[in-house]
Amino acid sequence: MGNWREEVLGYVLKENGYIRGPFGSSLLRGEMKEEGIPVYEQKNAIYGSRDFRYFIDTGKFKELKRFQVKNNDLIISCSGTVGKISVIKENDPKGIISQALLILRPDIEKITLKFLYYFLSSRIGYQYLTQVSHGSVQVNIAKRADVEQIPVPIPPLSEQRAIAGVLSALDDKIDLLHRQNETLEALAETLFRQWFVEEAEEGWEVGTLGDLVEFNYGKGLKKSIRTGTGYPVVGSSGVVDFHSEYFVEGPGIVTGRKGTLGEVIYLQENFYPIDTTFYIRSKNFSPNLYFEYFLLKTIGFENMNTDSAVPGLNRNNALSVEVIVPTQKVITRFNEFVHQLFQKRISNKKQIQTLGKLRDTLLPKLMSGEVRVRM
Numbered sequence: 020m021g022n023w024r025e026e027v028l029g030y031v032l033k034e035n036g037y038i039r040g041p042f043g044s045s046l047l048r049g050e051m052k053e054e055g056i057p058v059y060e061q062k063n064a065i066y067g068s069r070d071f072r073y074f075i076d077t078g079k080f081k082e083l084k085r086f087q088v089k090n091n092d093l094i095i096s097c098s099g100t101v102g103k104i105s106v107i108k109e110n111d112p113k114g115i116i117s118q119a120l121l122i123l124r125p126d127i128e129k130i131t132l133k134f135l136y137y138f139l140s141s142r143i144g145y146q147y148l149t150q151v152s153h154g155s156v157q158v159n160i161a162k163r164a165d166v167e168q169i170p171v172p173i174p175p176l177s178e179q180r181a182i183a184g185v186l187s188a189l190d191d192k193i194d195l196l197h198r199q200n201e202t203l204e205a206l207a208e209t210l211f212r213q214w215f216v217e218e219a220e221e222g223w224e225v226g227t228l229g230d231l232v233e234f235n236y237g238k239g240l241k242k243s244i245r246t247g248t249g250y251p252v253v254g255s256s257g258v259v260d261f262h263s264e265y266f267v268e269g270p271g272i273v274t275g276r277k278g279t280l281g282e283v284i285y286l287q288e289n290f291y292p293i294d295t296t297f298y299i300r301s302k303n304f305s306p307n308l309y310f311e312y313f314l315l316k317t318i319g320f321e322n323m324n325t326d327s328a329v330p331g332l333n334r335n336n337a338l339s340v341e342v343i344v345p346t347q348k349v350i351t352r353f354n355e356f357v358h359q360l361f362q363k364r365i366s367n368k369k370q371i372q373t374l375g376k377l378r379d380t381l382l383p384k385l386m387s388g389e390v391r392v393r394m
Contacts, residue, residue, distance in 0.1 A: 023174045023388055028123075029167030031135065036124035037163055039097070040116040041086050046075075056080045057114035059088060064096040064120055065103040069111060086115040086122075091132045093123040093139070095148075097160040102148040104140055106132065121160060131176060133183035138171060141386045172386065181392040182385045189378040196367040196374075203364050207357045211313035214353055215345060223345050228318065229338030232311055233300050237276070237292035238266050251286060255279040255295045265289035272299040272312050274320055280330050281321025285312045287365055297334065303347060309357040310350045314342065 029037070051058070055074035062068055075083070088094060092107040098119045116122060125135050138144045147169040148160065160166060174182070240252060240262060250265040251258040255275025273284045277295040285308070292298040301311050318340055325333045384390040 023172055025170050026129075026173050027167060028169040028171050031125055031130040031171060031173070032167070033124045033126045036122075036126065037167060038086060038116070038122040038124070039163070040118040040120045041083055043118050045083065046079075046115075046117065050075065050079055052076055057112050059094060059114050059116045059120055061096045061098070061100065061103075061117070061119045064094045064105045065100055067105045071112075071114070073117075075115070080115065083115050088114055088116060088122065089124070091125070091127070093125070093132070093136060095121045095123060095139070095160070097121050101160060102139070102145050104136060106136055130171070130173060131179045131183060133187060134174075134179035135171070137183055137186050137382060138386050141382045143383060143386065144169075172388065174388070178392065178394060181394060185385065185392055186378060186382060189374050189381075193371050193374050193378075196371050200364045200367050203360045203367075207309070207360050208313055208316065210357065211310070211353070212317075214349070215314070215343065216317075219343050220345070220349075223343050225341060226344040227338060228314075228340045228342050230344060231302055231314070231342065232338075233302060234297040234334045234338060235300060237273070237294045237296040237298060239294040240291060250289050250291055252291045252293060253284060253286065253296060253298075254293055256282055257284055259293075262291050264291065266291045267298050270306075270308050272308055272315060273297070274299065274315065275330075275332060276334075277326075277329055277331050280324060280332050281319070283312065283315045283320075287361075287368075297332070297337075303350065305350065305354060307354055307358060307361070309354045309361065 046058070051073040052075060055076050056079075057071035058073040058075060060072065063071075080087075088107045088111070090107060090109045090111075094105050094107060094116060096103045096119065123135070123139075125132055139148065148166070173179075237253075242260070244262075245252060245260045246263045247261055249261050249263040252260040252262050253273045255277065256279040267290055269286050269288045269290055271286050271290060271292075273286065273290070273292045273296050274280075275282055275295065276297050299308075299311065299315065301308055303311075305311060318337070320332055320337065323332055323336055324330045325336065381390065385392070
C-alpha cells in the first residue's frame with residue numbers, strides 16, 4: 020500500500036483522548052432533572068439521535084465536566100450493543116456522557132475524524148472493538164490498555180480525506196433520502212388530521228376501533244434460528260432482525276403487546292411479527308392500510324398499560340376505544356392520495372438499500388487499501 024503505515028489506536032488520540040463515562044455512583048438517577056444540561060446515553064451513539072431523557076444542573080455539570088462531549092468527538096456504546104459510533108458535531112448540545120459510553124478524541128494532525136469513524140465502523144474495526152470486549156453475560160468494551168492497542172491503518176492525510184469523502188457522499192445521500200421519507204410521512208399525517216380530526220363531518224358515526232380493525236397475536240421466533248437476511252422480524256419497538264420466512268403478508272401494521280408500548284409500525288413488505296406484538300388487519304378490506312395506520316397513531320397505546328411489572332397492552336381495551344368512523348368513500352379518497360406519497364417512500368427506501376450495500380461493500384476495501392481512491 021505504498022506510503023500507508025500501521026499505528027495503534029492510542030497513538031492517534033489526543034492526550035487524555037480516551038474518556039470512559041462516569042461510574043454509576045457519580046451520576047445517580049435521583050440527581051437527574053427534567054431539563055438542563057443533557058446526558059448522552061447509549062441510544063445517542065447507537066442511533067445517532069439527539070433526543071434526551073435525562074438532564075443535570077450546572078453544579079453537577081461542573082463536577083463532571085471532564086466527561087463533557089466536544090466537537091469532533093466520537094462517542095461509542097460500551098455495554099450491550101457494543102461498538103456503535105456517533106460523531107459529535109458543532110451544533111450538538113453541550114452535555115456529558117453516561118456510564119455506558121466512551122469518548123474517543125482523535126488527534127487530527129495524525130488522523131482525520133471521518134477516517135477514524137469509518138475505520139471503527141468497518142467490519143474489521145468493529146471486530147477489533149468486540150474481540151477485545153469481555154463479559155460472559157453482557158458484552159462490554161475491554162479495559163483502556165487493550166482498546167488503545169487496536170491496530171489502525173494510517174494513509175496520508177490527503178488520502179484519508181479522499182476515502183472519507185467517498186463514504187460521506189454515500190452516507191449524505193442516504194441521510195437525505197431518510198429525511199425525505201420522514202417529510203412524506205409527516206405530510207400524510209397532517210392530511211389525516213385535517214380530513215378526519217379538524218374537518219370531521221357531523222354526519223359521521225361514532226364507533227370503536229374494533230369496528231375498523233382486528234388485532235392479531237404475533238408469533239414466537241427464537242433468536243437462534245433467525246437468519247439475519249430476508250424478511251423483517253418486527254418487535255414492539257420496530258424491526259429487530261431478519262428471517263428467511265415471513266408470517267404475515269404485507270402491507271401490514273404492528274404495535275407492541277408487551278415491553279415497548281406506543282410504537283405503530285407500517286410495513287410494505289411481508290414480515291414476521293414476534294410474540295411481543297399485535298399485527299393489525301383492516302375490516303374495511305383496505306388494500307394499503309394508510310387510513311388505519313394514521314388512525315392508530317392517534318390512539319396513544321403508550322398510555323394504556325395494564326401490567327405493573329412488564330408494560331402490556333390489553334387487546335379488548337384497545338379495540339374498545341371510541342373513534343369517529345368516516346364513510347368508506349372518504350377513506351378511499353384519502354388512501355388514493357396518500358398512496359402517491361408512500362410510493363415515493365418505497366422508491367426512496369430501495370435507493371437507500373442500494374446505496375447502503377454499495378457503502379458496506381466499499382468500506383472494508385477502502386479501509387484495507389484493496390481499493391484506492393484516485394488522488
